[in-house]
Amino acid sequence: MHKILPIVNVLSKILMVFSFCYVFPILIAFIYEEDSYKYFIKSFVLTAGPGYLIWITTRKFQRELKNRDGFLLAVFTWAGVSSFATLPLMYGITNLSFTDASFETMSALSTTGATVLSGLDNLPKAVNFWRHELSWLGGIGIIVLAVAVLPLLGVGGMQLYKAESTGPMKDSKLTPRITETAKNLWLVYVGITLLCIVSLKLAGMNWFDSICHGFAAMSLGGFSTHDASVGFFNSLPIEIVLTVFMLISGMNFATHFLVLRHQSFSVYKEDGEALKFLQLIFVSIIGIALFLWWKNYYPDFWISLRHVSFNLVSVATTSGFMTVDFAKWPIFAPLWMLFLSSIAVSSGSTGGGIKMIRTRILYKQGLRDMVKLIHPNIVDPLKIEGQVIPNNVVFSVLGFIFLYFISILVLTFLLLGSDLDFLSSFTAVIACINNAGPGLGVVGPATNYGNLTDFQTWVCTLAMLLGRLEIFSLIIIFTPTFWRK
Numbered sequence: 001m002h003k004i005l006p007i008v009n010v011l012s013k014i015l016m017v018f019s020f021c022y023v024f025p026i027l028i029a030f031i032y033e034e035d036s037y038k039y040f041i042k043s044f045v046l047t048a049g050p051g052y053l054i055w056i057t058t059r060k061f062q063r064e065l066k067n068r069d070g071f072l073l074a075v076f077t078w079a080g081v082s083s084f085a086t087l088p089l090m091y092g093i094t095n096l097s098f099t100d101a102s103f104e105t106m107s108a109l110s111t112t113g114a115t116v117l118s119g120l121d122n123l124p125k126a127v128n129f130w131r132h133e134l135s136w137l138g139g140i141g142i143i144v145l146a147v148a149v150l151p152l153l154g155v156g157g158m159q160l161y162k163a164e165s166t167g168p169m170k171d172s173k174l175t176p177r178i179t180e181t182a183k184n185l186w187l188v189y190v191g192i193t194l195l196c197i198v199s200l201k202l203a204g205m206n207w208f209d210s211i212c213h214g215f216a217a218m219s220l221g222g223f224s225t226h227d228a229s230v231g232f233f234n235s236l237p238i239e240i241v242l243t244v245f246m247l248i249s250g251m252n253f254a255t256h257f258l259v260l261r262h263q264s265f266s267v268y269k270e271d272g273e274a275l276k277f278l279q280l281i282f283v284s285i286i287g288i289a290l291f292l293w294w295k296n297y298y299p300d301f302w303i304s305l306r307h308v309s310f311n312l313v314s315v316a317t318t319s320g321f322m323t324v325d326f327a328k329w330p331i332f333a334p335l336w337m338l339f340l341s342s343i344a345v346s347s348g349s350t351g352g353g354i355k356m357i358r359t360r361i362l363y364k365q366g367l368r369d370m371v372k373l374i375h376p377n378i379v380d381p382l383k384i385e386g387q388v389i390p391n392n393v394v395f396s397v398l399g400f401i402f403l404y405f406i407s408i409l410v411l412t413f414l415l416l417g418s419d420l421d422f423l424s425s426f427t428a429v430i431a432c433i434n435n436a437g438p439g440l441g442v443v444g445p446a447t448n449y450g451n452l453t454d455f456q457t458w459v460c461t462l463a464m465l466l467g468r469l470e471i472f473s474l475i476i477i478f479t480p481t482f483w484r485k
Contacts (some may be wrong), residue, residue: 006065007073007075009058011080015051017046018081019044024133025088028208029126039091047084068482071473078465082106085134092127093117099454106461108134110468111350113222113320113437116450117458120227125208128225132212138468139219140189140253172291174308175370177242193218196245203237216245217245222320222437229445230310231323242321242342246426250277250317252348272385273346273356280344280356281316285309288333294332308333318351320437327444334440341436352435352467354404403471408433408461414459420452428452432463 024038029037065073085108086101093101100116107114108131120128197214201207209225216223226232230242248256253273259267268274289301289308298304307324314321315337326334343359345351354362364382371380382389408429415425424441428449429441438445443452449460466474476482
């Protein structure tokens, strides 16, 4: 118990800080003259109050966290914050169960973009804004936000960054101090978000929709204020703006930071992961657009290109926006899009899945193993962009990908065992563990996850948490080795 109490003390501080996030939807409620502000005032009391009481009772256990504490805090934070974030939804949406509210908040904080709600067009604006605010906060990670804040509260943050940040190269630093790094990344994130919001307003959205969709685009959360998602607007300029910013969000934010620091776009050329990501997306767009045109699904190539460009980028970057029901396309197309959601985005982005850097390492390791079969004594180090990748990193990547596929297998069988059909089960797990949003079948883009049973909903919620914590950070706390001294 003494091992956990210092972590609970930090979690209490996070809850107190998080409670101030209710201020923004309260302002939205006043602006639009809604009485929904009372839901958020109640939620503020019920979040800040317990946070303060827990802090008072555990402050004597406060200490500098160790590396393993970071994993526990990451899990406790996502689960705890997600649970408290359900309060405004349960107050503001009639007959919404805790199961469905938990799914919705986990979807937001994990930037999955899957929803169990219908009638989004008629939701109180403050409640709708809350969903998007959660998604935006989850975009760069609540833990990374805590890295910038916790040192001010007397708690160091390096171990948190290692536990939650993405990609095998996550120990590399942009600035000497992790706190400064986190702050700089947040400044970049906020700056690009503001640019996205203004661009959407100029493209034809009103301010409220611009803010909400700007939050969802930058976090790759894919939430919308309308049941028809981006298809509601039927606007090519809006689709172009969102496509551009989804691609930006699919790249490493550290690269964006370095571009601003050096004031040179040449930095993008040096980011091999970003180049491979963009090349794969571009080739896939052209290929699927030609495929649908060839299959006579669309009468004109340019119409096919428009719909494929937006929806493929949305799914591949693990965003989850949609303009058409792509589940009606020939099955090859949506399955290829879900496959891209597994591998395409860069580490350090707001996307999910395996990430492009791990995909490249896995591919090069496969080639290296084949060479060694022919030339057993050859010295053939694995290199990415001329940099030698240590074997321990390669083994870590192989371990991650093994656990990734095992997790998909186990979760899919759980859904199959609950009498959900195979296509719905498999694609729901893929979409949730990749934090990508809609799947196919009963969880396709024309429907949502509200059709699932409570058990199926919790399985998908677990898949979203696994995906956002990149599997290791969650599974490791259930191993006996983790708890040994």
